[in-house]
Amino acid sequence: MASPSHRRSLRTRRTVLASTAAVAAAGLGAAVFAMNANAGAVDLAHQVLPAKDGWAASGTGTTGGAQADSAHVFTVSTRAQLVAALGSATNSTAKIIRIKGTIDANTNDAGKKLTCADYAAGTGYSLAAYLKAYDPATYGRSKLPSGTQEKARAAAQAAQAKNIAFKVPANTTLVGVPGTNAGITGGSLQVKSVDNVIVRNLTFSATEDCFPQWDPTDGSTGNWNSAYDSVTLRGATHVWADHNTFTDAPHLDSANPKYYGREYQIHDGALDITNGSDLVTVERNQFTNHDKTMLIGSSDTDSVGKLRVSIHHNVWKGIVQRAPLARIGQIHIYNNYFDTTTLNGYAPLYTVNSRAKAQVVAEYNAWKLPSGGKTAKLLSGDGTGSVATTGNLVNGTATDLVAAYNAANSKKLKTTVNWKPALTAGLQTTAQNLATELAGTTGAGVLS
Numbered sequence: 001m002a003s004p005s006h007r008r009s010l011r012t013r014r015t016v017l018a019s020t021a022a023v024a025a026a027g028l029g030a031a032v033f034a035m036n037a038n039a040g041a042v043d044l045a046h047q048v049l050p051a052k053d054g055w056a057a058s059g060t061g062t063t064g065g066a067q068a069d070s071a072h073v074f075t076v077s078t079r080a081q082l083v084a085a086l087g088s089a090t091n092s093t094a095k096i097i098r099i100k101g102t103i104d105a106n107t108n109d110a111g112k113k114l115t116c117a118d119y120a121a122g123t124g125y126s127l128a129a130y131l132k133a134y135d136p137a138t139y140g141r142s143k144l145p146s147g148t149q150e151k152a153r154a155a156a157q158a159a160q161a162k163n164i165a166f167k168v169p170a171n172t173t174l175v176g177v178p179g180t181n182a183g184i185t186g187g188s189l190q191v192k193s194v195d196n197v198i199v200r201n202l203t204f205s206a207t208e209d210c211f212p213q214w215d216p217t218d219g220s221t222g223n224w225n226s227a228y229d230s231v232t233l234r235g236a237t238h239v240w241a242d243h244n245t246f247t248d249a250p251h252l253d254s255a256n257p258k259y260y261g262r263e264y265q266i267h268d269g270a271l272d273i274t275n276g277s278d279l280v281t282v283e284r285n286q287f288t289n290h291d292k293t294m295l296i297g298s299s300d301t302d303s304v305g306k307l308r309v310s311i312h313h314n315v316w317k318g319i320v321q322r323a324p325l326a327r328i329g330q331i332h333i334y335n336n337y338f339d340t341t342t343l344n345g346y347a348p349l350y351t352v353n354s355r356a357k358a359q360v361v362a363e364y365n366a367w368k369l370p371s372g373g374k375t376a377k378l379l380s381g382d383g384t385g386s387v388a389t390t391g392n393l394v395n396g397t398a399t400d401l402v403a404a405y406n407a408a409n410s411k412k413l414k415t416t417v418n419w420k421p422a423l424t425a426g427l428q429t430t431a432q433n434l435a436t437e438l439a440g441t442t443g444a445g446v447l448s
Contacts, residue, residue: 044201045096045175046173047066047200048061048063048064048066049198049240049281051425052422052423052424053240053310053425053426054280054281054282054310054312054423054424055278055308055310057281057425058238058279060238061238062196062198062240062281064173064196064198065096065171065198066173067094068096072094072095075098077099077100077101077103078103079107079111080110082099085097086168086169089168092171092194093171094171095172097173097175098175099174099175101177101180101181102184102203105184105186105187114163116160116211119156120159123153123156125149125152125153125155130145130214133147135260136216141217142217143217144213144216153211156210156211160210160211164188167192168190168191168197170195171196172196173197174189174202175201175202176200176202176203176444178201178445178447181203182202182203182445184204185203185204186208189204191233192234193235193236196239197236197239198240199231199240200240200243201244202244202245203443204244204270205246206250206251207228207267208226208228208266209228210266212224212225216260223265224259224262224265225265225268229268229269230271231272233272233274233277234274235276235277236277237277237279240280241283241285242281242283242284242285243283243442243443244285244443246293247286247288248289248290253345254345267292269293269294270290271285271287271293271294272294272295272296273294273307274298274302275302276307278307278329280309281310281312282294283311283312284312284438285442286314286444287314287315288343289318289343289346290319292320292321293319293320295324296325297327298327301356307328308329309330309331309332310423311324311332312332312427313336313426313442314438315337317338318342319338319346320346320347320349321348321353321380324353325380326360327356327357330361330419331354331359331360332361333352333360333365334363334364334365335365335427335431336366336434337367337435338365338366338368339368340367340373340378341368341370348377350380351379353380354379354385354386355381355384356384356385358385359386359418360386361388361421363391364428364429364431365431366431366435367393367394367395367399368435369394374408375394375399375404378405382411383412384414386413386414386415386417387401388416389401389402391429
């Protein structure tokens, strides 16, 4: 059997060949590849999505900033440098942004650390005053908070958003520099109404909202709702998210206090794909230590004919729900590994949820179910969504997950879909060795 290092070398060469073919097909030419003279490694920043690699390969494909000239290739290591490199969200000039090390979004332009108190300064907001103003015992549960403290909370939240939300323009590649623990902590990449974006080799951690809003009408007992996803796609097209790691660490949900009897939730999504986003490939990422992980479709009336997403060769571990929650679109989920063992207090409710007439194809995935776990709880739905399954394993055994779910629930998942996946590069027709294979080939830091 080949050693791990040898397998990684082979994998790198396969990626190079596939990327070269895709570049040639896109008419970009092999010149976009900057070779390291010593190691012979391809410059990750100039790689493009391989042909037929999921929905993001459809049509014009996804090339990100591969056509950037030398004046639009940046290496950044601070928040201020990242903001400058991104520039205007409406400037579609091709650009490559290489992130070296970990950028702390909660810093000012001089690099000084900012706290929640800094964002709240001058707004009049305080958590104690907010809790007093909207206590359900006196304020009631029939309407959203309004008035002085809610306005102050919104102002403080806007101050934080101005600092930590990074708007990504079209034709951009964001990539971590190998060997530097590259990533963004405390920040939110926002890809809104733009086309052709690549996000690779980055760790997204500690995306936290200092000022969650209380909503007494959310559910039977109300909920605290936060504002920022680590990466959010809204109306975005042709996006490739590859070899990233998403985590709440170091502040895990188990450390969140409770107010009004509900968890004071400071985390939102890890990678959400909403508001008519389309043609997205999510590949070889690690999702861990998180609750509401991936939302596809912002509502049951999101854009029909869009929300086409491929999700393959990812690891989901310590995830409570939404892996993903899918609405409306055509979603292909293949060769993923789902470990549903409780991790650091994150106890899974379900993995894949198909609702609002979503058309999900789930094939050759593997689930690890701990002792006492129930196969019937691995899926979820509202009675209108479909999940067509092939070749899925639970603890190494071929399992019909839809049949198990339907036997235990009144709102049945449908078993047929209205489409057939065609963009399936890398599809493996066995899930038997996914746990071992993906452990060393997913997430940030394994590309070189």
